[in-house]
Amino acid sequence: MQPAKEPARFPANLGVPAIRFIDEAGSMLLFLLSALRRIVSPHQFSKIVAQIYVIGAQSFFLIALIGIFTGMVLGLQGYYTLVQFGSEGMLGAAVALSLIRELGPVLSALMIAGRAGSAMTAEIGVMRITDQIDALEVMDINPISYLVSPRIVASIIAFPMLTAVFDVIGILGGYLTGVVMLGINSGVYFYRIENATTMTDVSGGFAKSVAFAILVTLACCYKGYMAHTRTDGAGPVAVGNATTSAVVLSCVFVLMADYVLTSVLL
Amino acid sequence: MSLDDKHITAKKSKAWDIELCDLRLGYGDTVVLEHVTDTFPGGKITAILGGSGCGKSTLLRHILGLRTPMSGQIYLDGRDIFTMPKKEFRRMRRRMGVLFQDGALLGALTLGENVGLPLTENTRLSKSVIRDVVRYKLSLVGLEEFADYYPNELSGGMRKRAGLARALVMDPPLLLCDEPTSGLDPINAAQMDQLLLSLKQEFPDMTIVTVSHDLASVKTIADHVLMLHNKTVIFAGSGEELYASEDPYVRRFLSRKAVPGKITGIELSSEVRAELDRWISQ
Missing domain, CATH: 3.40.50.300 (P-loop containing nucleotide triphosphate hydrolases)
Known part of the structure; x- marks a missing residue:
């Protein structure tokens, strides 16, 4: 007699990660709500200012560097595409709209996630594995209020400012290639920018960067805060893995949110 | 009763x-x-x-x-x-005052800021009062000279004493x-x-539990x-x-x-031992 076949494991294999995903999504949402609820509490101002320095000021040169090269590439690509239709005069508008609507908020967010976000995860993760978060708790200092809320506010302030820097420097990058190197008229370049760009484009770009700020900070702080619960390592290995997954998750969040927001804003 | x-x-x-x-x-x-x-x-x-x-x-x-x-x-x-x-x-x-194994001092804060943290966050005491309390608590553990040092600039023993100063800052029972x-x-x-x-x-009324x-x-x-x-x-x-x-x-x-009995549970096979010896002797 043949032994009875084991029931198919496929649904179970599908179900376990699905439950884990929903569990983690719920946990992240509660974490975010808890952090938002504690934004207005005493002694937050100095921590917010310190975090604006870390997230904003320390990321300035990276953003400027990426901004200028992005603008220069857009200038080059845009020129050689537009020249085929005899409309190279539209280069300023093409560069500015690409940057203000899409590339500025998205690339800034990705760069800040890589630089400041990874540092956030590593710092909070190390605090977790060295009992510093437990120490805060026993001193009756809420760790989320102390560590996460100021970072969220600082990101909400710093992300749009860095995005603005990225946009302006990117437009100058486009000017360098389009006007200085390829000879488009300078007045036409800026006239087209002024003509094509509306306040809706600018505010839409800023709305995106605020959303990205919340998502990136949430992903990075959450992964660091939960580093001790990871199953793929313990101690410093868990912090390393948490940092990697925070940056990956931030990038996924930014690109997914970008699609959703673009479809809403358009 | x-x-x-x-x-x-x-x-x-x-x-x-x-x-x-x-x-x-x-x-x-x-x-x-x-x-x-x-x-x-x-x-x-x-x-x-x-x-x-x-x-x-x-x-x-x-x-x-x-x-x-x-x-x-x-x-x-x-x-x-x-x-x-x-x-x-x-x-x-x-x-409650708690001294964690390695002190668990916050790396981003100086010793003085670490010790004063419970007062800064949980009270409305003025900065000058907090500074005086911190100096007193650090003097109890012999670290009053090190208030401006960061934890990573101190030895393990000093970090523990600083952790003790922080644990004592609220006069814990x-x-x-x-x-x-x-x-x-x-x-x-x-x-x-x-x-x-x-x-x-x-502090004769203080209950101390030490692991x-x-x-x-x-x-x-x-x-x-x-x-x-x-x-x-x-x-x-x-x-x-x-x-x-x-x-x-x-x-x-x-x-x-020591617990009586063998210290190692298993022994290496002669092939593995020979291979290991060959590599060690190279």
Whole structure:
């Protein structure tokens, strides 16, 4: 007699990660709500200012560097595409709209996630594995209020400012290639920018960067805060893995949110 | 006297008793300790003693309310910490001083900022008052000169003493120390013991609980000892009673004797040994 076949494991294999995903999504949402609820509490101002320095000021040169090269590439690509239709005069508008609507908020967010976000995860993760978060708790200092809320506010302030820097420097990058190197008229370049760009484009770009700020900070702080619960390592290995997954998750969040927001804003 | 009457009487005393009632502790489904019952007398130094990994720190984390027991109760100053309102427990915990294993000082803050942190965050005291309190607490542990140093600029012993200063900043009626002498050389370890004893003299109502496997330290400071082994309590009593105990594990622990039998469980095969020797000799 043949032994009875084991029931198919496929649904179970599908179900376990699905439950884990929903569990983690719920946990992240509660974490975010808890952090938002504690934004207005005493002694937050100095921590917010310190975090604006870390997230904003320390990321300035990276953003400027990426901004200028992005603008220069857009200038080059845009020129050689537009020249085929005899409309190279539209280069300023093409560069500015690409940057203000899409590339500025998205690339800034990705760069800040890589630089400041990874540092956030590593710092909070190390605090977790060295009992510093437990120490805060026993001193009756809420760790989320102390560590996460100021970072969220600082990101909400710093992300749009860095995005603005990225946009302006990117437009100058486009000017360098389009006007200085390829000879488009300078007045036409800026006239087209002024003509094509509306306040809706600018505010839409800023709305995106605020959303990205919340998502990136949430992903990075959450992964660091939960580093001790990871199953793929313990101690410093868990912090390393948490940092990697925070940056990956931030990038996924930014690109997914970008699609959703673009479809809403358009 | 009923248990409740006893707890009400205990509350009237300034020193905090800690009462552990049939505790069962663990992580997930894994039981780390069970049938843990004892009273840590208020105003005395209690040492939780035991080998590595026997659950000493786990017990401490439960007393701090950082973890919930699988079953049983912990009474602090006569109140069950897991049934009292959360706000009340938070207020109570604010008055507990805790020294973690490596001090757990916040790396981004100076020593002075670390020690003053509970006051900065939980009170509306002026900066000058906080500065004076911090200087006083650092002087208690001999670190007043180091207020502007960051934790990574200090030795392990200094970090522990700074952690102790932070634990003392709210004048706690209960001080919990997780392995205060581990990783310290004998002189620094003895200094830490003297520090705890001098604290005891300065604040007679302070209950001190220290987790340790340092026999010399336990002998010097402990009024009461709780010894853990094989997931449960194997001894609870005074230091003198501990040294008079006839329990074979206690005797072996106190005389630092290894467990009889082979040290290694398996042996290398001759092929593996030959291969290893060949590579080592190259």
